[in-house]
Amino acid sequence: MERNNESLALISDKDIQELNDIRTKLEQTLMTKLRNAGIYFHSMSRVKTLTSLQRKLDTGKYGTGKDDKKIQDLIGIRINLFYTEDIRISEALLEDTFMVDNWSKTAWEENRFEAQKCNGVFKIPSKYLINISDQLWEQPFDRTFEVQLRTVLFEGWHEIEHEMRYKYKMDEGFDDNRSSLWDGQEKDARMMNSIIANLELCDWSIVQIFDNLARDQYIKKNWENAIRSKYRLKITQDKIKPEVRAYFDEHPEVVEKFWAVSKQQLVNILLNKKYQKVLSPNRVIYLINKEVVNDEFISAQLDREQFGRVLNKEIKQEIRPLVSDLVFDQRIRIRDDGFDRASEIIYEWAYQHISLIFGQMPKKMESVSYEVMGYKLKVVAEKEYFLMDMQTISNEEAGMIWHVVAELRKESDGLYLTCRHICENIYSRERRYNRPKFMRDIFNQVGFLDAGVFMDEDTEAVPISADQLKNLLSHDGRSLPVILVDKPEQIPDWAQDFDGYTINAEVLCKSLAGICHVFLGDESCISRMQEIYGNESVDGAVFYWGRDDESPTIFTQEAIRKACFEEVNHSVDEDEEYEKAFRYRLRELVCQEFH
Incomplete structure (x- = not known):
């Protein structure tokens, strides 16, 4: 007890x-x-x-x-x-x-x-x-x-x-000195281990059996069976397209090129492809051809088909309730004279995404309302008010619906843009930040106003004074996070490529366009930070204030230098990997503010 x-x-x-x-x-x-x-x-x-x-x-x-x-x-x-x-x-x-x-x-x-x-x-x-x-x-x-x-x-x-x-x-033993279960049972323990030899032989034999089957089917030109036996992946029972089968029958030199691709190579190809997860024999041929063989006849036969949706007849349909995840939520003031252009950008985006479903949708902006099972579009286009409410079924993942609402409304203190993006799915799982492209386009072409600061595609990471920073952070209208970057007093060799800063502030500013302020601390600003937080913490550090934060999270120069990718390897120069890893971490921190 x-x-x-x-x-x-x-x-x-x-x-x-x-x-x-x-x-x-x-x-x-x-x-x-x-x-x-x-x-x-x-x-x-x-x-x-x-x-x-x-x-x-x-x-x-x-x-x-x-x-x-x-x-x-x-x-x-x-x-x-x-x-x-x-x-x-x-x-x-x-x-x-x-x-x-x-x-x-x-x-x-x-x-x-x-x-x-x-x-x-x-x-x-x-x-x-x-x-x-x-x-x-x-x-x-x-x-x-x-x-x-x-x-x-x-x-x-x-x-x-x-x-x-x-x-x-x-077990540490028994209080009455009786032995443990296996004490003195060497023969039985050896027999237990001998089972391993049989299991290892079984594992090896299974692979050999299917390798033999694959070779036999290859010789007999039973291409579907050869593919399934060789790769031993979840490949459907569908047949190869007749034109492709005839082509393989007549061109053994082409088949040899496909046959040379290993299971590991095919898996690597599959992991790099985000569209259409159902794996049919046709899709195996299509992917290998696209990534390795590059045969023109195969491309002509399969390329277009493999972007369509494949239905697996063995899947039983089941009605499940949808789970809603908010993946983007932002309300931001935009330039006062930007109503017409912002409305056009949103409408054009909706037209590109749903006009194939609703062919009657006019290309020129006007109020519309359409709805069929799984899809809907409502647009209210008035003189000083605009609303777009759109729902679409995902082309990439079964059971998923995307729902985006965008609104432009003139209020007493200016023109405001609101966007909510919701992912509705039959599976409950973590959904990541997902900002609709029109939000970035409005930022670039119209511009945002946040806490008295105008921002658009030309916005750069510029120096900010202590008083300016104080006013920005305390402004009632601030809706974006703030990042402040300090240049170290003694610039290390590895920081030369970033203009002496510990991170590439210009790239950070561009990657967070429209969702964060990025500034460089001037002398007065850094002095103020040193007074509050101490020289050691401030030197070469990065400060982060969330949308509702009064005090910053401080990433010291040492913490930045030790940054690394915790998920998903990124192909970067080893000397700069920590810097890119830290920028990715900062971006994740910012994105969490909007979903």
Whole structure:
């Protein structure tokens, strides 16, 4: 009973709930990528139980010191794969998705059979940890999660081994000196391990069987079966287009080029394509041709078709309630004489997006109202008032509806633009910031007014004084976040490329156009910051004020230099990766203000 009380003190109920939310998001990210790649898999996840955590802590192996070992699998995800080759493919996918802390793998030895382990530990992206209390990290827990990769054949053995052997090894023994379950059972333990040899042979044999089938089907010119057997991905039972089949029959040299593309190559191609996730034999041929072979006849036959929607007849339709996620919400004052041009920009955007559905929509702006199942458009175009309310079905993801409302209204103190963008989906999942393009176009062509500051496409990161900054931050009409960048007194070599600043303020200003102010601190401004926050914190730092913040979040020069990508690798020069990573982090912080 005493141990249970100690366990309950480890993590609060609120943090347990937050950890489960994080677990769901992490698992969903991996499941989406594996599905997009066509990989056969099952997944499961858990947050480690308090009893299990306490049991680990009782071993004395973990501590809270800087160099102490910490528990890294507070959140655990297990991916069970159908084919052993997919373990290496999934490793690469994980490394391209999250920041790796370490891998733990079993070294293969010719004369030794043991359970193959492929466990990866990854950093939990910091954006997921916002609502976790600081008290949690006072325990010997790392801000990481573990992913275990196994084949489905090994999964059953692992489950039995974990419950009936591993847990007994952790047991400290019995009070009456009776032995543990496996003490003195060397013969039985050896037999348990011998099962591994059979499972490994089964995994290898399955791959060999399908490789043999693929070669036989290739020789017989059964192209659909050859494709399915070779790649062992979730490929539909659809037939290849007759013209393509005849072309393959008559041109073996072309087929050889397609056959040379490996499963890993095809998976990489699939992960880079965001449109149409259903994988048919025709689509496999289309993608390989588009990315590798580039045969003109195949392009003529398949290119246009593969952008259309493929219906899977095996999918059973199910009516589900839609979950609404607000992905963009902004109200901003625009230039007083910009009503006509802003209205035109919004109307033109709506026409481009929905005129194929409502062919009667006039190209020249006027009030209209149309509605069919899944789609609607309402436009109110008056002298001093404009409204556009549009709903469309997503072309990229089943069960998703986009709903955007834009309004222009003249008020006593000026002309205001309001935009709300809502994603309605049958699946509950995190939706990211999504600003309609017309908002950027209005910013560029008309201009925004925020807290007395005019902004348009020519806006640059310019110096600001202490008094100007104070007036901006305290202005009742401020609706945008504010970023202030300081130039360090001693400019490091790595900062020369950014005009001496620790980040590229000009690029930051352009990337946040219309949703944030970006300024450079002049001498008076930095002196004021130093008086308040101290020289060490201010030198080369970046300050961030949210839309409702009175005090800034300060990113020191050291924190900026240590920035890294926590999710999704970006191809950049290694010497500048930290700078780009920090700008991405700032952009995420700003975008959170608008959804």
